[in-house]
Amino acid sequence: MKALMFGWEFPPHILGGLGTASYGLTKGMWENGDMDITFVIPKPWGDEPKDFANIIGANNTPVAWRDVQWDYVQSRIGNVMDPQMYFDLRNHIYGDFNYMSTNDLGCIEFSGRYPENLLEEINNYSIVAGVIARTVDCDIIHSHDWLTYPAGIHAKQVTGKPLVIHVHATDFDRSRGNVNPTVFSIEKDGMNNADHIITVSNLTRRTVIEKYGISPDKVTTVHNAVEPLNEELLNLEAPPGKTSKVITFLGRITMQKGPEYFVEAAAQVLHKVNNAQFVMAGSGDMMDKMIRLAAKRDIADRFHFTGFLKGKQVYEMLAASDVYIMPSVSEPFGISPLEAMQMGVPSIISKQSGCAEILDNVIKIDYWDTNAMADAIYSIIKYPAMFNELREQGLAEVNQITWDKAGAKVINIYRNLINR
């Protein structure tokens, strides 16, 4: 089966959970065999893994004819794309886009991030999608998150193949209800045009059905999974000389993640327990407010801010932690508790996160219930049996949550659509 996927991020250059999930799912589907996946991203860097998906960069796809030679193309973009692909794509230019700002290869530039002119970039992405859809043969089209819905719709119109959209988050999650009308309309348009909608949790599925008015039989939940960690990360150890218990919050310090509840729970625990330290790792627009709040609660001496952590630093932080907390107010899935569990760290998550639907060996609390959060923290750092049980059972559980199972579910959805 041939699938044409549109995504926005792909490891190793990722900005959030979307890239990790897109990668994991693609790989998981490939592991099921008989899948030929073409994955389109705005701007490849050349170091993306290519063994299970054919990656096409939107910024290397010509939309205006340029008379260029093979060698020139090879020297310009050979590191990210086979020149033959460039010429194939060039043969399928469907309109005159010379009025747009294009480069020497007739391609539109993309930042591949979330710039100020995001809407313009989304539109350009959809123009490019027209060329790719005419070039690449496919049985099904799959769009990851709202940024790529217009591209998916365009590809569907060109090819007449069924469109699956994958809802990794909705604007209701990102804004706590204050939805941006433009984003909403793009999302809604994508959902209306989709032949099937995949959501990452039942929580998101309900949002799609209730807030966007989509028929329930068109929406299926496929929960995310995690990639197994490599030996190097698993063998990371807590720094020697660590004497106190470390409780960690790891994520963007924004309204969606509920950082203030973490501080309040910390205050309760610290007033009763001496040998504990709380760490808020990450950055975001609420960071200063949190620093002030910690000072006001008189716990600043044992409440630390690390700033933004990336790559291996994240795992070093987890290796040093005794408890991981994700008090998100609204989390479509939330992959980081699974990563904490992989590192053997007992996790406390809010019932309002999608991953709570599939995890048993974690402690689930309401994000606003700081009392319950404090109780759970206290119990884990005070009672060794609690720590060990959560650690071992959590490890065993998370190792069962693999992408090939999620991939199989997606393939099944494809089959139903194609044979319809």
Next chain:
Amino acid sequence: MKAICFYFQIHQPFRLKHYRFFDIGNDHYYYDDFADDDIITRIAQRSYLPANEMLLDMIRENGKKFKVAFSISGTALEQLEQYVPEFIDSMKELAATGCVEFLSETYAHSLSSIYDPDEFVAQVKAHDEKIFQLFGQRPKVFRNTELIYDDDIASMVYAMGFKAAITADAKHVLGWRSPNFLYSSASAPKLKLLLKNGKLSDDISFRFSNPEWASYPLTADKYINWINELPKEEQLVNLFMNYDAFGELQPRESGIFEFMKALPRFAAEHDIQFWTPSEVVSKFKPVAELAVPYPMSWTDEARDTSAWLGNTLQQEAVRKLYSIGERVRLCTDRRIKQDWNYLQASDHFFYMSTKHNDDGSVHSHYSPYDSPYTAFTNYMNVLSDFMTRVEEQYPASIDNEELNSLLLTIRNQEQEIEKLHREVEMMRNNIVNDTTGDFPIDEEPAPVKEEKPAEEPVAEPEKKPAPKKKAPAKKPAAKKTATKKAPAKKTK
């Protein structure tokens, strides 16, 4: 001829209230009285009381040919006395018919049989005493918490003077053997064993009203026929179940009461009788010995102790609890003794189970907590507070051995005092008899009186309900008696 032996279990634990870590050291009352009241009253109204009514009717109608046995835990009795006293009256009425046998068990429905032999013996005695006080019977047949049984328990039970024990029909123990015989224990051959007939018991208690069951609807006629059709040599059918099967698990409208009432009539047609466990033991001979090296029970698919001790949370909690058993038995504080009992209820550990299959749904059905981890957290917070209180009475700095020797001294001295008392008494009598009107008589009683006031202050402050006042008042009193009885303690 065949015999049916009915036995019903009644148990309710004292549920813990939401106890936060801030409460440790501050709040010494642990129980959710509202929930206990609510639950026991509801179950009694829907099940226990109408079921008692049913049994009374059956006994009256069948001229005392219908007999049953009960096992009621001490904690359940306490709750019933407090919240549903009419049930105790109704039970007394049943007991008065002579057709009801009461079985022995641990007072708190505890796991002490596995972890703490001394505690086990003490609890069984306490329970049997309670049964005797209420119903005037001394239990002769033993039934452990949730039918937990193994060879070690058998030895202990036999040593306590019981002639039989009731247990489950775990497949991994029985193998090809049928539960429809009387067995004896391998470790204590004189202890007879009655095994639950799982299929026929669960037909009544779990499947009776299930329309998807192939044998639905179950009639008394059909049921008695099943028993009648058992091979001829299988003469004994042990039907063991929770008493709330009548009216609660199987609702009244399912016709469960009418089903039961019809049983004796059909049984009589086939010469099937109803016996109590004691009768079974005296009338049947055991066919074989049963060796049970590892504990079995009647709970969960595995029929072992994994329902209470299956994960590290449960093991840790139980271990912590029994680690202070010896200390608690030294305490004289009645509130500590009471909490110690209530905290031992196996239910607390049942709630901590992390099983996720069909068993898991049973666990969460009974659990007042939303997850096993919350159950553990809450229990451990309570236990921490409890352990601090015990610690306040007997600091951990004195090790158990030292404490034991102190205890021994105290006991010896008690005996010594008792002996001397008797001597004094005797001598005084001699004096009275021999030389009337002598002065020493007036002086002699003084030491006797002195002992009594020393005892009283111990009991009095304990009766005060206010926990805050109690703690400080308690300690000096306890110390006073201790020092008086055992001068050795002063050296500390």
